[in-house]
Amino acid sequence: MHSVRRRLLLGAAVSVAAVLAALGVVLFASVRAWLVAEFDRGLLAQAQALAAATEVDHEGLKADFEGGQPAEFLGGREAQYFELWAGDKPAVRSASLGRHDLPFVPAGPRRPAYRSVTLPDGRPGRQISLSVRPHLDDKEGPVQGAVPPADVTLLVARDTAHLAAALARLSWLLGGACGSAVLACLGLMAWAVGHGLRPVSAIAARIERVGRRDLTDRLLSAGVPRELLPIVQRLNEMLERVESAFARERAFSADVAHELRTPLAGLEAALEVCSSRPRQPQEYHRTLGQCLTTVRQMHAMVDNLLVLARAEAGGLAVSRNTFSLPELIDESWRPFGERAAARGLRVTRTDTAGPITTDRDKLRIVLHNLFDNATSYADPGGQVRIELARRNGTINLTVANTGTRLSAEQAKSVFDRFWRGDASRTDTGAHCGLGLSISKELIEKLGGAIAVDSTEAGEFVARVTLPQSRPPRECE
Amino acid sequence: MRVLLVEDFELLRESAAQGLREAGYAVDAAADGEEGLWYAQSNPYDVLILDLMLPRLDGLTLLKKLREKNAQTHVLILTARDAPDDRVRGLDAGADDYLVKPFVFAELLARVRALVRRKYQVKSPVIRVADLEVDTSARRARRGGQAIELSPREYVFLEFLAARAGQVVTRTEIWDHLYDFNCESDSNVVDVFIAHLRKKIEGPGRARLIHTRRGHGYLLGEEG
Numbered sequence: 001m002h003s004v005r006r007r008l009l010l011g012a013a014v015s016v017a018a019v020l021a022a023l024g025v026v027l028f029a030s031v032r033a034w035l036v037a038e039f040d041r042g043l044l045a046q047a048q049a050l051a052a053a054t055e056v057d058h059e060g061l062k063a064d065f066e067g068g069q070p071a072e073f074l075g076g077r078e079a080q081y082f083e084l085w086a087g088d089k090p091a092v093r094s095a096s097l098g099r100h101d102l103p104f105v106p107a108g109p110r111r112p113a114y115r116s117v118t119l120p121d122g123r124p125g126r127q128i129s130l131s132v133r134p135h136l137d138d139k140e141g142p143v144q145g146a147v148p149p150a151d152v153t154l155l156v157a158r159d160t161a162h163l164a165a166a167l168a169r170l171s172w173l174l175g176g177a178c179g180s181a182v183l184a185c186l187g188l189m190a191w192a193v194g195h196g197l198r199p200v201s202a203i204a205a206r207i208e209r210v211g212r213r214d215l216t217d218r219l220l221s222a223g224v225p226r227e228l229l230p231i232v233q234r235l236n237e238m239l240e241r242v243e244s245a246f247a248r249e250r251a252f253s254a255d256v257a258h259e260l261r262t263p264l265a266g267l268e269a270a271l272e273v274c275s276s277r278p279r280q281p282q283e284y285h286r287t288l289g290q291c292l293t294t295v296r297q298m299h300a301m302v303d304n305l306l307v308l309a310r311a312e313a314g315g316l317a318v319s320r321n322t323f324s325l326p327e328l329i330d331e332s333w334r335p336f337g338e339r340a341a342a343r344g345l346r347v348t349r350t351d352t353a354g355p356i357t358t359d360r361d362k363l364r365i366v367l368h369n370l371f372d373n374a375t376s377y378a379d380p381g382g383q384v385r386i387e388l389a390r391r392n393g394t395i396n397l398t399v400a401n402t403g404t405r406l407s408a409e410q411a412k413s414v415f416d417r418f419w420r421g422d423a424s425r426t427d428t429g430a431h432c433g434l435g436l437s438i439s440k441e442l443i444e445k446l447g448g449a450i451a452v453d454s455t456e457a458g459e460f461v462a463r464v465t466l467p468q469s470r471p472p473r474e475c476e
Numbered sequence: 477m478r479v480l481l482v483e484d485f486e487l488l489r490e491s492a493a494q495g496l497r498e499a500g501y502a503v504d505a506a507a508d509g510e511e512g513l514w515y516a517q518s519n520p521y522d523v524l525i526l527d528l529m530l531p532r533l534d535g536l537t538l539l540k541k542l543r544e545k546n547a548q549t550h551v552l553i554l555t556a557r558d559a560p561d562d563r564v565r566g567l568d569a570g571a572d573d574y575l576v577k578p579f580v581f582a583e584l585l586a587r588v589r590a591l592v593r594r595k596y597q598v599k600s601p602v603i604r605v606a607d608l609e610v611d612t613s614a615r616r617a618r619r620g621g622q623a624i625e626l627s628p629r630e631y632v633f634l635e636f637l638a639a640r641a642g643q644v645v646t647r648t649e650i651w652d653h654l655y656d657f658n659c660e661s662d663s664n665v666v667d668v669f670i671a672h673l674r675k676k677i678e679g680p681g682r683a684r685l686i687h688t689r690r691g692h693g694y695l696l697g698e699e700g
Contacts (some may be wrong), residue, residue: 254557258529261556265577266487272581273495290487 004200005193012189013182020178028174032167039126039163040114047112047130047156050082054154057137061091061152064137069095072158080158081119084132087151102155107131119159127157199225203232215243255418259301263294270294304434307365308417311441318445321360322469325388325395326351328360332367333386336375344381345401351388356395357469362442366450369435370399370462377460379403385459390468397464404460406453414452415440436462477592477636478502478519478653482512482535483527483554488577492525495581496588500615500628500635502656509533516542520652521549523591525584528555528566536569543570550591554579589613596639603638606698608677608685610638617677624676633669634677637686637696646693670694 053063061084063069072080073094083102084092090101100120107113107129119125132154203224210217218239219232274287310316329351340347374384382402389396406414413419418433436452439462443450448466455461479501483489486507493505504519506512509530516524516538524542528535539551551573553566558576566574572594573587589612593601601613609618615631617624626634632654637645647666659665674686687695 254559257558258556261577262485262488262529265554265556265579266485266491268578269488269495269581269584270491273491273498276495276498276581287491290490294487 005197008193009186009189012193013186016185016189017178017182020181024174024178028167028171031170035163035166036126039160040128043114043126043128043156043158044112044130046080046158047082047128047154050156051130051132051154054084054132054134054152055137056134058140061086061134063092072096078159079121080156082154082156085153085155091152102127102157104153104155105129107153116160117157119157123159123161124164125157125159126163127155130154130156199223199228203228207235210239215239215246252417256305259418260298263298267291267294301434304438308434308438308441311438311445316362316442316445318359318362320357322355322357323360325354325356325363325397328364329367329386329388332364333371335368336371339375340384343375343378345375345378346381346383347386348383349386349388352390354390354468356466358446358466362446363466366439366442366464367399369439370464373435373462374399374401374460377401377404379458383459393468395466395468397466398461399464400459400461402457402459404454405458406460411453439464477522477632478504478656479523479525479588480512480515480519480521480549481505481525482507482509482515482530482538483525484508484530485527492581492584495585498628499585500632501588502632502654502659504656507531509535509538513538513541515657516547516549517545522595522653523588524549524551525588526551526553526571528553528557528562536565539566539569539571548595550595552584552587552591554584586613592639598639603635603641605638605641605696606683606685608638610635619677619682626673626676630669630673630676633673634696637694640696642695642697644689644692644695649693 050063053065055062055064057064063082063084072078073082073096075096075098079096080094081097081102082094083090083097085104088104090104093099093101097120102120103117105113105115105127109131112131113129115127115129117125117127130153132152134152203219206219210219218236221229221232221236224232270287270291274284307316329349371386378384378401383400384402385398385400387396387398387400389398415436416433417437419436436450440450443464443466446466448464450462450464452460452462477500479496481489481493481496481503483492483505484507489505489507493503496503504515504521506515510532512526512530513533515521526535526539530538535553535555539553542549542551551571553571553574554577555562555566555574556577563574572591575584575587589601593599593612598612601611603610603612607620611617612635615628615635617626617631617634633650636650636653650666655665670686670688677686678684683698685696685698687697689695
């Protein structure tokens with residue numbers, strides 16, 4: 001699992017270490033260059049002193065020291081070296097060199113050349129090549145070899161042990177300083193990150209508490225840093241949605257329980273009372289008939305619930321058939337003709353011909369529900385109006401009945417499951433208030449829309465719009 | 477005893493009414509809240525069996541309106557909603573008992589009997605008047621240890637008189653509590669039943685228990 005704290009610390013540590021390392025390297029390099037330059041300056045001074053002692057006399061090229069070569073050139077543990085080259089031949093050596101030569105490096109005409117070398121005794125050292133012009137000394141006789149060699153090169157070398165030691169010390173110092181700086185930074189960062197992340201931990205703790213007891217808990221946004229506020233707000237919105245979804249589900253389960261319990265209670269009472277004593281055959285017959293009717297109503301309701309659940313879960317397959325809508329209306333109206341006649345309803349119909357391509361079975365369920373409502377809720381002797389119109393590839397179906405007036409508030413809830421015009425429920429069993437919910441789900445699956453309203457005159461109107469032909473790709 | 481049943485689901489209403497009648501109760505049944513309220517206000521019912529989800533006027537409102545008028549009817553709420561909140565609201569609105577649908581019909585009868593006992597302030601299911609025992613749960617009567625054969629209607633008469641033993645019970649009261657709206661009003665019927673009951677309970681060689689208070693009514697007791 002990722003830890004923000006660990007990531008922040010790791011990132012900070014790597015950055016600080018890289019910056020400090022780069023700084024250390026630059027510092028080391030410049031100090032080293034400076035120290036080497038200082039060393040070279042010393043070497044140059046020494047070489048210039050030696051150059052002043054260089055002369056050519058009758059014996060040839062030589063370094064003329066008063067009282068012999070200085071002690072440092074004689075040898076020993078910290079011996080230094082010089083050598084005079086005439087042209088490309090060694091001419092004079094310091095005592096410390098013995099028979100060895102210093103590696104010859106030609107000097108520039110004006111500027112001396114420096115180079116790091118390994119001294120004859122194996123120590124690391126630095127060497128200067130200086131072009132010298134020895135002066136002539138003819139006091140003791142004529143100078144041999146005509147003129148002093150124009151290209152006399154003086155090589156001076158000495159060990160760099162002190163320089164190396166200083167640099168080593170410097171590198172340890174820098175390394176140590178960088179290391180401790182990184183550690184110190186890490187500690188400070190750990191504290192800062194912990195401090196900075198404290199609101200996150202606090203919110204995590206709050207979130208952990210939310211919803212343990214019930215879903216009405218909300219996260220308080222007071223004291224939440226600006227960066228985390230959106231998270232808290234989104235979480236609260238999500239909780240809100242979850243809570244209302246739960247409440248809806250609870251209400252739905254309670255409704256289902258109620259709708260099933262009442263007919264069950266009826267069945268149980270009817271069967272219990274009927275079987276409590278011997279009865280005439282016609283009494284049994286009547287009770288069985290009543291029970292059967294109730295069982296059929298429950299059956300229809302369970303079917304409806306199943307259709308609704310499938311439609312809402314998106315598990316309802318939609319097929320496509322091309323058929324005549326007026327014929328489907330005829331077919332769906334048939335079971336209600338008798339009821340309409342019995343209640344003295346006047347039925348008017350206007351049709352336009354033409355085929356429709358959609359799912360016939362689903363549309364039949366919708367028509368069944370609309371006709372059932374219209375013939376049930378129309379006032380006795382009222383009117384039921386069924387109109388079919390076609391416009392720009394859209395089919396408009398209107399099913400209206402007189403005798404039902406909805407308030408604006410009621411119109412909003414007609415598609416709620418188990419909703420009925422009478423808040424305290426009418427016709428338990430016969431109408432369970434699922435018809436319009438199912439119709440809406442199905443019509444939307446078919447790519448259409450359904451809306452209801454009621455007129456001042458008390459006419460309830462359900463309007464269905466459907467595409468005349470539903471494109472197959474949307475049928476899935 | 478007279479019971480009003482308010483329930484909108486026809487099968488339940490008819491079956492329960494039939495079952496109650498067969499158990500000897502005078503039963504009126506209403507299919508919606510307004511009808512139920514009208515019945516409840518026009519008669520002194522012993523027990524009101526009330527569904528909560530009713531068309532036109534819901535059960536709780538009906539109950540509140542009834543209690544505002546100080547009605548003494550004992551109320552048994554019958555509903556499909558069984559959340560504790562619903563029960564609390566029902567009882568707080570003035571109900572005496574609560575039964576959740578679906579239910580066993582025998583339990584409904586037992587609860588109605590219990591409410592009737594409470595109404596007449598009888599704790600024991602067996603009412604004793606001298607050597608007469610009326611067992612309200614078994615719906616049987618014995619005198620001096622001997623069982624008395626009674627028709628359901630006769631038993632109901634006896635139970636009503638026994639519940640108010642020692643008090644004068646008027647013909648109107650008998651009419652109000654033992655007959656439903658469908659019965660023809662004829663006070664002779666009451667006299668006829670009382671005569672039958674007397675014959676069976678008192679018989680030869682037994683002390684009188686049912687006394688006639690001329691111009692008032694009847695009294696069940698040892699000596700009026």
